[in-house]
Amino acid sequence: MSEFVKEITQGDFEAEVARSTLPVVLDFFSTECPPCEALAPKFDAVAEQFAGKARFLKIFRQGNKDLASRLGVTGSPTLVFFQGGTEVGERMSGEEIKRTAIKAQVEALLAVR
Amino acid sequence: MAGKYDVIIVGAGPAGLSAAIYASRARLRTLVLDESVPGGQMKTTHKVSNYPGFPEDVKGTDLALAFSTQAERFGAKIRRAIEITAHDLSGPVKTFELDEEDHVEAPAVIIATGAKPRELGVPGESRFRGRGISYCATCDGAYFDGKEIHVIGGGNSAVEESLFLTQFARKVTIVHQFDHFQAEPVSAAEALESPRIEVIWNSEPRAFLGETQLERLRIENVKTKEVRELPTDGVFIFVGYTPRTDLVKGLVRMNEWGYVETQEDMSTDVPGVYVAGDIRSKRFRQITTAVADGTIAALAVQKFVKDHR
Numbered sequence: 001m002s003e004f005v006k007e008i009t010q011g012d013f014e015a016e017v018a019r020s021t022l023p024v025v026l027d028f029f030s031t032e033c034p035p036c037e038a039l040a041p042k043f044d045a046v047a048e049q050f051a052g053k054a055r056f057l058k059i060f061r062q063g064n065k066d067l068a069s070r071l072g073v074t075g076s077p078t079l080v081f082f083q084g085g086t087e088v089g090e091r092m093s094g095e096e097i098k099r100t101a102i103k104a105q106v107e108a109l110l111a112v113r
Numbered sequence: 114m115a116g117k118y119d120v121i122i123v124g125a126g127p128a129g130l131s132a133a134i135y136a137s138r139a140r141l142r143t144l145v146l147d148e149s150v151p152g153g154q155m156k157t158t159h160k161v162s163n164y165p166g167f168p169e170d171v172k173g174t175d176l177a178l179a180f181s182t183q184a185e186r187f188g189a190k191i192r193r194a195i196e197i198t199a200h201d202l203s204g205p206v207k208t209f210e211l212d213e214e215d216h217v218e219a220p221a222v223i224i225a226t227g228a229k230p231r232e233l234g235v236p237g238e239s240r241f242r243g244r245g246i247s248y249c250a251t252c253d254g255a256y257f258d259g260k261e262i263h264v265i266g267g268g269n270s271a272v273e274e275s276l277f278l279t280q281f282a283r284k285v286t287i288v289h290q291f292d293h294f295q296a297e298p299v300s301a302a303e304a305l306e307s308p309r310i311e312v313i314w315n316s317e318p319r320a321f322l323g324e325t326q327l328e329r330l331r332i333e334n335v336k337t338k339e340v341r342e343l344p345t346d347g348v349f350i351f352v353g354y355t356p357r358t359d360l361v362k363g364l365v366r367m368n369e370w371g372y373v374e375t376q377e378d379m380s381t382d383v384p385g386v387y388v389a390g391d392i393r394s395k396r397f398r399q400i401t402t403a404v405a406d407g408t409i410a411a412l413a414v415q416k417f418v419k420d421h422r
Contacts, residue, residue, distance in 0.1 A: 030252065030253075030255065032174070032251055032252075033249075033251070033252045034149065034150055034156040034174065034177075034252070035149065035157075035249065035252055036252070037149075037150045038148070038149035038150045038193070038194050039194075040194075041193065041194040042194050042196075045212075061256070062255065068256070072244050072245075072325055072326045073243065073244070074244055074245050074246075074253065074256045074257075074326075074327075074347055075242070075243040075246075075247050075249075075253045075256065076252050076253060076256075078243045091243055091244075093242055093243030094242065094243065094248065094249070095149055095157075095229075095249070096148075096229070098148075098196050099196050100196060100198065100213070
């Protein structure tokens, strides 16, 4: 994992996501999930591009089931976007998440701030 | 400066990686591009029982790793998690822009991008994707520990993945449009005997319903026209595949279902553009047939590259 991505647990959600002043992209991942493996380098690369402007967090789904079910996340990988602690934009999930699509959605969040 | 290769293979599934093994062993400078990690559909198949050379079942991820390790041993370069942001395959030099920054080129390409799980096109499907609807049992099965789920389909994938899902789910109900499975008899029998699997025959999904999460599945019996709604914790959809032809759309000849037409040597109408694997118009799509396509394409490309040097 790159230095631009931070792994959190559900106990950190309030501090890291809900109270973040920057837009947040939260990646739910699992083990034995090839699409998650495929997303990781793309996620790292986009995180680096937006360093200081948006936060890129990862959360291990198996260890954080309560948060996953509270947010209604049932697949890995799933990217959930937050602005001012509220979920915004379209979630992205599955194997077909493109680097350019993540970038475009983060840019859109930054534009409305 | 563009990275120059003899052949660029797009797609690191069994077709692309077999082509890479043959091409790199023939000392062609070989680049393989994949938007994901190597393995194609193999990597999300929990077990493979019919690939020769493995007397016991082999995990799809292990088979995928074996293919890619073998290709890399002979010098093929595999670039993972790559997005092709621009390309031109029409001329004598085939070019790709990668991740908006990098450029690579070669006189020949083998497009082995395969096929992806087909969507049903039923209302609610895209809305609940990742909110109860899934297309990958190995990825998402564990989310449904102790839950009651539904599987749509009745072919090999639907039946075999249903069996896999019984490891997690308390109950798996298969909804199938016909009155029998299309799956191989061995798996079909196993599913019919499983105490955790039930089957609703002659029925098709009509809508996925819920507030923020998938809660109910509406199905119609195609014989009696009876419509009913079933409460569900999750739905896995395995209803076949659709070819991934974005790179060659409008360039090469395709059949009415969108699969690419080739000659016996995997060449297309465009010189230097070859296709292999599930993307190709053919009767059977198996790992073994993808491997054969990839082999033939790489052998044909060897001659093509030599003749055009």
